Amino acid sequence: MIESLLVANRGEIARRIIRTARRLGIRAIAVHSEADAGLPFVTEADEAVCVGPANPAQSYRNVEAILAAAKSTGAQAIHPGYGFLSENADFARTVEASGLIWVGPGADAITAMGDKINARNLMAAAGVPVAPGTTDPAADLDAAVVAAAEIGYPVMVKAAAGGGGMGMGVATDEAALRTEYDKVRSFAERMFGDGSVLIERYFPRVRHVEVQILGLADGRVVALGERECSVQRRNQKLVEESPSPAVSPELRERILAAAVRAGEAVGYRNAGTVECLLVPRQRDASGDGPASEEFYFLEMNTRLQVEHPVTELVYGVDLVEEQLRVAAGLAPTFDPDALAPRGHAIELRINAEDPKRFLPGPGVIKTWVEPTGEGVRVDSGYVEGNTVTPFYDSLMAKLIVNGATRAEAIERAKAAVAAFELAGPKNNLPFFAELLENEEFLSGDYDTAIVTRMR
Structure with missing residues (x-):
């Protein structure tokens, strides 16, 4: 296993990666901007290096500064998280050329999937449906x-x-x-x-469903179920759940097989996500049956996704640990031939934005009390007293719940939203309280325009 890991990211995902690294006995190294010096991911790391001012181009996207930090701290590997340099093929190549381990897919796969037209053509050739x-x-x-x-x-x-x-x-x-x-x-x-x-x-009414894949060290590609990501504002996700309430067993078999073919087509290694559009059809006269049956490849995200925790809870795996094992050439902790989902999980992205127009509202966090209880998990990037600055994404935390059924998960989500005490920056908790009472969402028969209809 890797012995020391530099996390080339910030906020909740850096904190999340550091948590797994430390559980595995790996020395965790954080890099941070001047603006983030007081955030939890910096203080919780075994070592931290400031790599520049608040501007991401001068810090979190500063390749030279990040590699210098890796060298000065003796890091053995680099995990890029999501965003910033995570899907930068040149960075991946530079990391490996520097003698470090890159915790992610190979640069060639990143390049192949980074251009939407090239990706579409590759997928079509591999027998994956494209629009x-x-x-x-x-x-x-x-x-x-x-x-x-x-x-x-x-x-x-x-x-x-x-x-x-x-x-x-x-x-x-x-x-x-x-x-x-x-x-x-x-x-x-x-x-x-x-x-x-x-x-x-363009399909006026669609659902956004994605498949978590993992390219193993032995060359196999496995699929760890699908996630429903149709609750969006400005084409950006707010809520994710697994399994999708729109996916029938027959469709699940087809979409997971297609996602595996997509990964195999580019020799994929490590964690990635195959995103698809589901085109709804009318329910039959009895009202039974799924509302979506046809799907089309949208894109592949060659990195760990923000919403990976719902897959972790449903499949009982730590995807960051699996990433590290693949990067180290080790077998997974699970049996790839015996993957089976259990229960239902929902993730809510707690952003520093107003709950009506979803415009950013940074500020000092005056109150921050996370909900607890059975089936409740919070992956946060902040604590009380921290400042949410305007320099980065507005995501403050992810509230994830799971239960034996979708109904149980929704009830736990309602309770957790009500118990989350947050004051200072604007936040979208009131929106989630509204969504979790929305009949369309509760029915499971919703699409990517649900937020627009609510507003």
Whole structure:
């Protein structure tokens, strides 16, 4: 097993990784910006190094500073968490070229999946369903217009290098396409340094379901169930649950098999997520049967996901430990041929944002009391007295609950939301209290527009 680990991230995910590392007897090393010096992940690490000012480009994305910290502390491996440099293939290559262990998929897999058009084409070749769309970037507006006419409106205009719900627009006709194409291309050039644009069929009513995969050290790829991620604002997730209430046993078998094929197609190692769109169909006359049966590949996230805890609770594994074992060339702690889910888990992302418009509301945390009890877990990045700054993502904590059934998990979530005492920054706990009483959510028959309908 790895003996010393540098965590190239911050907040709750850094704290989460450090917790597992220390449980395994691994020396945990944190890197932090000047703005984060007082956060728990810094004080809980065995060693911590400041790598720059608040600006992420000068700290958490500062490759030279992070590698210098690894060298000065004698780190053996680097775990990138999610965001920042986690899906940067050049960083992965540089880490390994420096003689360090990279806790993540290989750089070639990151590169292959980092471009949405290339990823779509690879998946189609591997027999993974993809939505109708372009196989090459739409070189200019005229090409986009022709492609959209062939695909059929409405269409989604996507930045090929985008991710995290950014760099997308919907066009219902040619006039809208002309506006959205220029907008998305300009955004993509500014944010990702790549203005390549993909045109794809847009489904007005869809569910967002993803599969957790793990590429093992022996070359096998296994799937650890699916997660429902359809509660979103601005195409970014707020709630995740596992298993998905929309997925029938027959569909689950198909979607998990497709996710494994996706991983095998790129020789995937370590943790990753295959994201899919589920297109709902009408229920039969009796009202029975699942509302979704067809699925299409959306993208692959070549890293650990924010929502990995729901999979951990349903499958009884520590995905960070499994990541470390794969990176060290060790077998998993579980039997890959005997994976079986138990119960139901739900995650709520507690953000420093107002619960109506979801606009950021950073500030000093005056009160922070986490809920406890059976089936309740909180992965937090802050404690009372800390300051949520405007420099980073608004995520403060993840409230995760599990129960024997979805109904039991929802009841525990309601109680936990009510018991979570948080004052200072704006927060979205009131939204979750509302959601957990919403009939559409309670029924399990909801889609990605549920938050819009609630507002």
